[in-house]
Amino acid sequence: MARPLALVRRYPLVCATVLVGLLGLVLALVGAADVVRWLFSGFGLAAALIASVGMLRQLFRGSFGVDLLAIIAIVATVLVGEYVATLLIVLMLAGGEALEDFAAGRAARELDALLKRAPQIAHRLDAASKEAIDVPATEVRVGDLLLVRPAEVVPVDGKLRSDSAVFDESSLTGESLPVERTAGEGVLSGSINGQLAATIVATATAANSQYQHIIALVEEASQSKAPVVRLADRYAVPFTAGALALAGLAWMLSNDPVRFAEVLVVATPCPLLLAAPVAFMGGMSRAARNGIIVKGAGVLEALSRAQTVVFDKTGTLTYGTPTITEMRPEAGFSADELLTLAASAEQYSSHVLAASVIAAAHERGLELHTADSASEAATFGVEARFGAGVVRIGKLSFINEGTADATATHLVGGELAMYIAVDDRFAGSIVASDRVRENARQTVVDLARLGVRENLMLTGDARGTAQHVASKAGIVHVRADCLPSDKVDAVRALTRRPVIMVGDGVNDAPVLAVADVGIAMGAKGSTAASESADVVILLDDISRTVRAVRIGKDTVQVALQSIWLGIILSVVLMVVAAFGLIPATAGAISQEIVDLVTIVNALRAIGGRRDIAAARVASVASGGSEKADRPVHPVIDRPV
Numbered sequence: 001m002a003r004p005l006a007l008v009r010r011y012p013l014v015c016a017t018v019l020v021g022l023l024g025l026v027l028a029l030v031g032a033a034d035v036v037r038w039l040f041s042g043f044g045l046a047a048a049l050i051a052s053v054g055m056l057r058q059l060f061r062g063s064f065g066v067d068l069l070a071i072i073a074i075v076a077t078v079l080v081g082e083y084v085a086t087l088l089i090v091l092m093l094a095g096g097e098a099l100e101d102f103a104a105g106r107a108a109r110e111l112d113a114l115l116k117r118a119p120q121i122a123h124r125l126d127a128a129s130k131e132a133i134d135v136p137a138t139e140v141r142v143g144d145l146l147l148v149r150p151a152e153v154v155p156v157d158g159k160l161r162s163d164s165a166v167f168d169e170s171s172l173t174g175e176s177l178p179v180e181r182t183a184g185e186g187v188l189s190g191s192i193n194g195q196l197a198a199t200i201v202a203t204a205t206a207a208n209s210q211y212q213h214i215i216a217l218v219e220e221a222s223q224s225k226a227p228v229v230r231l232a233d234r235y236a237v238p239f240t241a242g243a244l245a246l247a248g249l250a251w252m253l254s255n256d257p258v259r260f261a262e263v264l265v266v267a268t269p270c271p272l273l274l275a276a277p278v279a280f281m282g283g284m285s286r287a288a289r290n291g292i293i294v295k296g297a298g299v300l301e302a303l304s305r306a307q308t309v310v311f312d313k314t315g316t317l318t319y320g321t322p323t324i325t326e327m328r329p330e331a332g333f334s335a336d337e338l339l340t341l342a343a344s345a346e347q348y349s350s351h352v353l354a355a356s357v358i359a360a361a362h363e364r365g366l367e368l369h370t371a372d373s374a375s376e377a378a379t380f381g382v383e384a385r386f387g388a389g390v391v392r393i394g395k396l397s398f399i400n401e402g403t404a405d406a407t408a409t410h411l412v413g414g415e416l417a418m419y420i421a422v423d424d425r426f427a428g429s430i431v432a433s434d435r436v437r438e439n440a441r442q443t444v445v446d447l448a449r450l451g452v453r454e455n456l457m458l459t460g461d462a463r464g465t466a467q468h469v470a471s472k473a474g475i476v477h478v479r480a481d482c483l484p485s486d487k488v489d490a491v492r493a494l495t496r497r498p499v500i501m502v503g504d505g506v507n508d509a510p511v512l513a514v515a516d517v518g519i520a521m522g523a524k525g526s527t528a529a530s531e532s533a534d535v536v537i538l539l540d541d542i543s544r545t546v547r548a549v550r551i552g553k554d555t556v557q558v559a560l561q562s563i564w565l566g567i568i569l570s571v572v573l574m575v576v577a578a579f580g581l582i583p584a585t586a587g588a589i590s591q592e593i594v595d596l597v598t599i600v601n602a603l604r605a606i607g608g609r610r611d612i613a614a615a616r617v618a619s620v621a622s623g624g625s626e627k628a629d630r631p632v633h634p635v636i637d638r639p640v
Contacts (some may be wrong), residue, residue, distance in 0.1 A: 136231065
C-alpha cells in the first residue's frame with residue numbers, strides 16, 4: 001500500500017489522468033458520452049492552466065517554455081471536439097516527467113548504490129575482553145580495533161591487522177576482481193569483506209574516510225545541466241515556430257480547424273526535453289561503473305571537445321613512489337650485503353625511501369638485522385649500531401661527516417642515490433628512481449587519437465628530470481621548476497581549449513580548479529586535489545583519462561543523436577498529419593511512441609555493451625588475461 005501512495009505523491013498529475021481516463025471509460029460504457037466529453041475537456045483545460053503557470057515561471061527565469069505547443073494542442077483539441085486526444089496529450093505531458101525520472105533513476109543506479117551501502121555499524125573489539133561491541137560507525141575513533149565479519153562493508157578506512165584478507169572494492173574502484181590485502185596494508189571503507197572475518201585498525205573516522213569522501217563527490221555529481229542540454233532547450237524556439245507555421249498552413253489549405261489540432265498533437269516536444277538529460281545521466285553512470293566520478297553533466301560535454309591535456313609529473317606520469325633500480329657496491333661488499341645493511345638500518349627511518357629499500361630486500365629474500373640502537377637525522381639519513389659495527393645511510397653530505405672516501409655516483413634524469421658507510425668506510429650507493437608509468441606513453445597516444453592532440457607537462461622538478469620523464473611519456477612540451485601559481489598561469493595561457501589537467505597532489509589543487517576539466521588521480525591523490533577537480537579517477541591508472549574522454553564523446557554523440565531522432569520523427573508525423581492522414585487521437589498515441597523511442601535511444605549512453613566490448617579487446621591484446629587495477633596507497637613524501 002505504501003508504494004502506490006508514494007507513486008501518487010510523486011506523480012499526482014499522471015495518476016489523476018489515469019483515474020479520469022478510467023472514469024471516462026466507465027461513463028462511456030453506460031452511454032454518458034456527453035459527460036465524458038465535458039469531463040475530459042474540463043480536465044484538459046485545468047491541466048493546460050497548470051502547465052501555463054509553469055511555462056510562465058520558466059519565461060521569467062529566461063528560459064522559453066517548450067510546453068507551449070502542448071498547451072495550444074490541448075486547447076485546440078477541446079475546441080474541435082477531439083476530447084480523447086485532449087486526455088492523451090495531458091497524459092503525454094504528465095508522463096514525460098515520470099518517464100524522465102524513471103530513466104534517470106535507472107541510469108544513476110551505480111551512483112545510488114554507493115549511497116545505499118553507506119556503513120552504519122562497526123564492531124569494536126574491547127581491549128580487555130576482546131569481545132565485539134556494536135557501535136555506530138560515526139563513533140569509531142582512530143586507533144580502534146575493529147572486527148569486519150564475512151560479507152560486511154568496511155565501516156572506516158583502516159590498516160589490516162589480520163595476516164591476510166580478500167575485499168571486493170568494485171563499488172569504489174571499478175575493479176571487478178576481489179583484491180587481496182596483507183597485514184599492514186590499507187583497507188578502504190565501503191569495500192566488502194570476503195568469506196573470512198578480518199580485523200582492522202581504524203586510521204580515520206567515518207567522516208574522513210574514503211567512502212564518505214566518494215559519497216560527497218557522488219552527491220555533487222548528480223546535479224548539473226550541460227551546455228548541450230541548454231542547446232536542446234534552445235531548439236524549442238525554431239521547433240515551436242515551425243510547428244505552428246505548419247499547423248496554420250494545414251488549416252489554411254484544408255479550411256479545416258481540426259487539421260491544425262492534428263498537427264500540434266504530434267508536435268509536442270517531449271523528445272527534445274528528455275533526450276539530453278537521460279543521455280548525460282547514463283554517461284555519468286557509465287563513468288562511475290568504470291571507477292571515474294564525474295562531478296557534472298557539463299564536464300562530459302567539455303571532455304568531448306577537449307583539445308589540450310596537461311599532466312603533472314610526480315604521481316601522475318610517474319608512480320610517485322621511488323623504487324630501487326641498482327646497487328653499486330664498493331670493493332669488499334657484494335650487492336646483497338650492501339642491500340642487507342641498508343635495509344637493516346632503514347627499518348628505523350620514516351623516510352619514503354626507507355620503505356623502498358626494505359621492500360627491495362624482502363623481494364630478494366634477505367634477512368634483516370636488529371639494531372642495538374638507531375637515530376635518524378631528519379631528511380639527511382640514519383645511523384644504526386649493530387653490535388660493534390655502525391651503519392650510516394643517507395645523503396652524501398651525511399655520509400661524508402665521518403667517511404672521507406665517499407664519492408658521488410653518476411645519475412641520469414629521474415634518479416636519486418642513497419650512500420652507505422660501514423664503520424666510517426664507504427660501502428657503496430643504492431640508486432632509486434620514480435619510474436614512469438608503463439601506460440603513460442600509450443595514454444598520450446590514445447588521447448591524440450581522440451582529438452586531444454596538444455600536450456604539456458608541468459612540474460616543480462628540475463628540467464633534467466622533467467625532460468627525462470617527458471621523453472619516456474611522449475610529452476612534447478615541458479615546463480619545469482614550476483610553483484603552483486606558475487602552473488595556474490601556464491594553463492590560463494593555453495589557447496587550444498577546452499584544456500584537461502591531470503594531477504594528484506595538494507599543489508595541483510589550484511590548477512585543477514582553473515582548467516576546463518580537472519582530473520584528479522583520486523586513488524593516490526590528496527583530498528584537496530579531488531575536491532578541486534571535475535573528475536576523480538578512483539584507480540591508480542592514468543589510462544582512465546582516455547576512458548573518461550571516450551565516455552564524454554560517446555555520451556554527447558548519443559545525446560545529439562537522440563535529440564535529432566526525436567525532432568525528425570516529430571517532423572515526419574507533423575507532415576503526415578498536415579495532410580489529414582493521422583487523426584488527433586492516433587497522433588497522440590504516435591507521439592507517446594516517439595517519446596519512448598527517444599528515451600530508449602538516450603539510454604544507450606549507459607554503455608554496458610561498449611564497456612564489455614572494450615574489455616574483450618583489452619583481454620585479447622593482453623594475451624587473454626587482464627591485470628587487476630589496484631589502488632596504490634601513498635606514503636607521505638619529503639625531500640631527499
